[in-house]
Amino acid sequence: GAGVSQTPSNKVTEKGKYVELRCDPISGHTALYWYRQSLGQGPEFLIYFQGTGAADDSGLPNDRFFAVRPEGSVSTLKIQRTERGDSAVYLCASSPRLAGGLNEQFFGPGTRLTVL
Amino acid sequence: KQEVTQIPAALSVPEGENLVLNCSFTDSAIYNLQWFRQDPGKGLTSLLLIQSSQREQTSGRLNASLDKSSGRSTLYIAASQPGDSATYLCAVFSGSARQLTFGSGTQLTVLP
Numbered sequence: 001g002a003g004v005s006q007t008p009s010n011k012v013t014e015k016g017k018y019v020e021l022r023c024d025p026i027s028g029h030t031a032l033y034w035y036r037q038s039l040g041q042g043p044e045f046l047i048y049f050q051g052t053g054a055a056d057d058s059g060l061p062n063d064r065f066f067a068v069r070p071e072g073s074v075s076t077l078k079i080q081r082t083e084r085g086d087s088a089v090y091l092c093a094s095s096p097r098l099a100g101g102l103n104e105q106f107f108g109p110g111t112r113l114t115v116l
Numbered sequence: 117k118q119e120v121t122q123i124p125a126a127l128s129v130p131e132g133e134n135l136v137l138n139c140s141f142t143d144s145a146i147y148n149l150q151w152f153r154q155d156p157g158k159g160l161t162s163l164l165l166i167q168s169s170q171r172e173q174t175s176g177r178l179n180a181s182l183d184k185s186s187g188r189s190t191l192y193i194a195a196s197q198p199g200d201s202a203t204y205l206c207a208v209f210s211g212s213a214r215q216l217t218f219g220s221g222t223q224l225t226v227l228p
Binding site for chain 1: 120147148150152157158159160161162209215216218219220221
């Protein structure tokens with residue numbers, strides 16, 4: 001079946017603008033994660049959804065960042081008043097909810113955000 | 117707070133060599149460990165997942181081991197090929213937050 005998809009693949013915006021990044025997880029996966037990857041670094045956790053609710057948003061850097069998953073499938077990461085430091089690749093991952101340690105995450109191709 | 121370290125940061129080898137990539141983590145209370153491959157400008161491809169109760173996993177020319185008590189994992193690549201050139205990321209799934217914590221990756225170049 002189809003993998004995780006993310007749109008847009010690239011987004012260029014100006015400082016101070018609002019952006020929305022979309023993630024379509026693998027069908028049937030109840031867990032959804034957002035990560036942010038800066039150049040030369042590994043991805044850093046932002047937020048985790050189990051179903052419709054944000055189970056853990058401790059990785060969001062500040063209150064300009066917000067994410068929703070209203071129907072338990074598609075998720076949108078929203079960034080208000082963008083800053084140049086927000087420039088990064090934003091990755092989405094999904095996984096089926098399984099017991100024990102088998103919680104393999106499958107990643108989308110990412111959205112490259114550039115704030116000018 | 118979980119921290120993941122990968123050594124070396126970059127590695128260049130001639131085609132055909134066997135090689136080992138290293139990953140260490142500070143908190144041994146993990147649920148699993150995943151190795152990923154990332155090509156330039158692309159997303160992450162999952163290579164192997166080792167559950168905390170397992171010692172190793174194999175897929176083709178790849179073998180990953182896990183020593184949870186010492187906080188270490190290795191990714192062994194046999195008979196390397198130029199197509200193996202990519203960045204390899206190690207990540208552990210741990211903590212009550214149920215999130216992946218990544219290392220910074222090892223950038224591998226296999227020379228033809």
